[in-house]
Amino acid sequence: MLLLFSLLLQQQFTNAGAMFRRWGYSWDSDFHDIDLFSDRYDTETTTLSQAIRAAATEEPDADGSVLFGSIKGTVVGLRYYTGVVNRGEMVGLVREPQNPYDRNAVKVVNVFGQQVGHIKKELAAAMARIMDNNQAKVEGVVFSGTNNSFSMPVALSFWGQEEVKENVTKTLAQHGFKLETGVRGASGSGGGYQETYSRGIPKKGVTVLLTDEELKNAFDNLFEGLMESKDGEKEAADVVSTPLLPHQKQALSWMCARENKSGLPPFWEKRGDLYYNSLTCFSSKDVPERVRGGILADDMGLGKTLTTIALILTNFHQGKPLPVEKTEKSSPTKPLVKTSTKAPQIQPEVSSTDDVVLVGASVPSNIPQMEVVCAEDAPEVVVIEDEANKKSRKGKKKAPKRKNSKGSVALMDSLDFAAALTGSTSNTGQKKMKSDTNTSGDSNIPQCPEDPSATATLIVCPLSVLSNWLEQFEQHVSVNVKLNMYLYYGAERNRSQKFLSSQDVVITTYNVLSTDFGNKSPLHKINWLRVVLDEGHFIRNPNTQMSKAALELKASRRWILSGTPIQNSVKDLWTLLAFLRLKPFDVKEWWNRVIQRPVLRGDRTGLQNLQTLVKYITLRRTKTSEVNGRPLVVLPEKTVFVEQVELSPEERAEYDLAKSEGQNTIRRYVAEGSVLKNYADILVILMRLRQHCCHPDLPTKTSSEPGSGATAAELRERLIDKLRLVLASGSDEECSVCLDSVRFPVITHCAHVYCRPCIAKVISTEDQRARCPLCRSEIRPNELVEVPAEEEEAGTNTKQWRTSSKVQALMGNLLRLRLEDQSIKCLIVSQFTRFLTVLETPLRAEGFSFVRLDGSMTQKKRAQVIQEFQSDASDSPSIMLLSLKAGGVGLNLTAGSHVFLMDPAWNPATEEQCIDRCHRLGQKKNVVVTKFIVKDSVEEKMVEIQKKKQELVSKAFGATNSSQKSSRIDDIKTLMEMAI
Template structure:
């Protein structure tokens, strides 16, 4: 196996919330940071220093062979007993080919061990003997290390050729970048293969299949059973040859049994049919060579859709077939391997899986017949424990369900393709060299290769897809209205007070050039303004703005408030060290949030001066601040009062009810406290409602969804939904009206939420109302939303400096500051 190239999570750049180029769907700062943190520095921040010829020796001692033009890996062997500078040469499959000649190895060892450059090898020409062969070495790294590397080589008598311009990142004009961006966006479009036809469900399935479901079923059967070669493999005489890496092998390359269902229509239902058909051993489908050692189907999903799976199995059960479905969840879960492998289907969550991982996990011992990853984008960060846990599962067939397979960039795909074992790209080095770097640098061929790879393993249908010119499904239309809200004079006065204070502070930061250093403050200011737009009681009492002569106690109190603000405001913060949701949150003096154990580790490994991984301010262990237990939820002892936005919503709801009693509505806000505020007038007006937010247990959540979806006449007609909880997978088709109470930073987040009801199964026309307060930060947010798409495209090739300034410009736009 290859030693992977190491990099540090501290290498990422500062990220903004408003226009980050990393994640067009980012809704929290941390998501953006996570996106950046997982960016491999060598993959797209790197430049080509130059190339040189080297020699691979010792061929006769090893079995690994290479073809002309084949890429080889260079792996340091510091433990080599003969030479601690040894550099091993291996082919794509990891078979050793030989070593780099020792003089050159000495120079390379110095460069590689100090992370000055990453070295890649290609064997362009053959050899005329059995002992050694030439190899072309390319040195890649950060611009600032170029001179060091060149000198280190020169010192030992090696010269880098720089004239050969193989790096194509340079000549990127703007429109070309846009073209690429579009091509990338469309990666998953047009992947319809209608030739597979439709397949009837087996007798085991009680509900009849819709045409698009039949089609998916048949595609899946083909993917599990057709024996075609994986993408870029072809047969050449007796050998199998990979045209991207030029690797060849006598053995048939392992094919991918499975794929990605990048579909937003009834994925789980299809999979339910699928596993029922195959796990139930349906006799009408004889063409599956069963692996006798393989066992059950394992389904891994986020907690939020667990109940959906259980429902699906429930719903599609035909009474005469006994299907064992086991929910591997909760502290009482049965960890017996024997028991688990005797099931037809085992369902678990990513969290349970990663908690078990490395801890005698029974799930990792079983050879599953099939593993299904639901909401596959949950594992898009390859460094996360979850992803590692998932990649270690043993299975003969592998499936990924994801409505959004690509969230922001190419690298999101790696974990997915690695899970599918799409050789050789399940090894990062080959993925980076052959796909990721070329694509990031704007290489058309790289993008085409990526498209081919994805195409081969993906079934993509959207609600607008067509088969043979006919739409797969016909959804009712959707209308979106923006309703302007005017603040009352009192609200306006309070708003303007907060606004002018905020402007003053931010102006100072802008003048000092310290906007990014004080980002948490800026966020806090914006947050307060947004809250003011919703309801005067939403903003928490502020300890006023930051006078610089604050006592340590005051400072601490302010930090606690900031932390609470961040954690309570409906943004699911993630720790940018472990890239997971924060556990045991602490806040640094520079106001960044981490898990306590994570940041403690950072501090202990950085001797002398520890620096904040996000802003590089000095941090100290004893200055980390924890949020104390919530004394009183909300602290709303005051008399309830209304707000203009509340009035606007209530007016709509009452009018609708008058018109048609049966209409159901989603009322969506980013602020859970606003949802709480809304409960009072809803009760007063006699509305029956349920509430769904991130704090609820799975059981409660499932209950609420079921209640809301039920068609009983005395059931709830309104769901109060926190934007965060309204993620993908949720099915709320009982609602036909959506009220978005406050604008999100990212329009895609709003779209996603709307799609909870505008999806397969919706019978009515969907009406969306967005409330925007006139002359407020909300209007400016809408401007930013519109600008955002443009910025993302520009940022595809923009320098980090221009990104920084556009971020500051955004803040100025939001605060209407002109300097």
């Protein structure tokens, strides 16, 4: 518990100050939590909750464990089971407490979960004790074959926490088994047993450990250079009205090939009649089911959405284009307004013209041949086609109803195994039915036929990019084409399975998906032709409902779109592979054994294997990638200026006062040695100073002089303060349950912020005591604290507005720009939403028309604001006030060409990301970025430290844990200008 706590703090710390993280890629060397940046544009985890979530989902059994040792055991009863193993094959050990003959039974299964036999009872007795007490995980390798059909030897290795090693060794000894400790102890993919029992195992090379630096570099490059496939280019179907760029044609070609072409997945080879996996040594008579789909991991701005749309339209069954109805002469002006089944009242905020009903501004009004229906309870936009057309097309594309046997069988296999591994049910009764799939005749790799009744594509995306998808479909599909699209969203969504599966495209959000999941979700009943997970890293944590819901979707083709497939560690990849059903790694156990643990331990072979896997399924190009010596995309130039700002004497006085107060507090913490423990408070101090740099009225006066022994009322007050601070900081804190911006924010006694409905759900679903999803401390429903209602929008209005040096600096720039070129649009970015509010006053005074985008806005509002800003109408706003983290990635703000970063972010990557929202595909003008930095202030120090750390990154990685810690303290001292 204590360990976890300090872990969280460290992680928190590391994140809030990204500069720390860069340089210490491994914040605790024991955990080897490698910071994986897929490239330099990639983001580090940037919000506190992300960081905490990363730490909280730490899987102790996979990383923290050490190898206790290995023993030789015997697998018996082979003749009763059909599961086969090859020499060197990994096997799973599954407890079978319900076995009628022996409560201690441990069964042995192969990679596909087929039972091979049992562990001999004497050893099983010992193992049962260890396994049931969760003291160790046992892994088996059949290191040599057998010369009879009754039993065979198996190498068993025991893994677990160092603390219980002694215990496990003793238990085994009591049963007469001696744990052999490998020569090298806990290292390498095979661990000790490979050392001990290596004779007879196919030579895969001795485990070579990588240095930390090599490992780091390897991860940096994991997703690089994946455009080697010479698939050439493919033209999109002619109904795609936007011409694809060369790299998009390549991507389309690759995606079509991945969906259509047969071929063995990596590590599988054909050996005679059998298919053999060289990693697990498993072999099977059946062709391993290949993955139809993969990860499109192009940088943002390269057109993943467009490419995916092209894929949907271009590659239907048998490589033919999606059959769509074309109208010769479209009359785009008069689509019908159609009401959904329940006679919806049209919401007042919906703009309604004669012809069309629109929700927000996210769907342009000229959608030809589509009806736009506003369901009750917007923000949803419902796009459906009219009845007559639907019918006409129905008749055309007849879909024979044939059951997809192959796919479902394979799925069941993996589920079976998953169940078997958890030991929940043990059905030894039924014999394995013989698999008769006769595929071995052909010399070619046989191809599993696709379910011809599966015709619809499901797109799952975060709410924030939903409107973008709709717009892109709108924009890139010919006007005379009718596409059946349905936005599965909102309370009135049509849950008819028949209706949904008859669409060409269904779009929904992760939230809807997970809400529906387990609630007789129609989405999960449909056999989709294709499922696309946009921003697929949303499912990187396999424990979330969202991820579970995504994994359960049935589809013959599966795609993940993500600019950042790895955010923190290899662990992020598992859910992705599991979603893609990349066997056998869709079963966590095998993933852990074959990939994750070896890689986290720095095993070169493990890393190579991972690279092979990733390469097999991924296409990634960055903005700097080149095709045939030419850059993928030629973007206009980008220039970054830093503008120093000097504080006025009054501002300086206020700033210095806050600084010396903060210094005193920190000095106390340093003296107590409790700097890290009070890190949250220190962040608050730093934040105040940063706010002072922007505007003297930003820092909120809080009542607290933090003391440890607080009364309940004081505690409550402090929590409210903290919550207020989090919300006011403009950091767009996300709720770790729904992973969206927090709505109806509440803070727990352990100081974590959630949406009230989300955490309420957690509490109600937990049987016994509910625990905080982030830190696992106990939470009670009546202890959730929220900001008192009357306070919500107080503060800034009370006082007379005043200016600040930074405001002046900005206004000077804006006025000058307006004189130079009327058409220039600007993004004004701050981390503090209150600062954005402050800025509104002078903007209005000077007659600028502006819009604002921050985390507190509903999706509908955001879409509307973005479209207004992007519009080239002469009366469109020329300025967008943007909260640094609002909206996340994927926003397209190319109308803007000048970016003003009002305050430095801890994480330069966040700034970079923000700039990229306008410096991306579609930007026509040169981009000019101005960063305001207050002279002689914490802002300068932040920049300084960022630079220093970045230099360190490029030099060495050898920092020890303790030196990291002391450096953090040094950093704080630097930031606070305190003598060391």
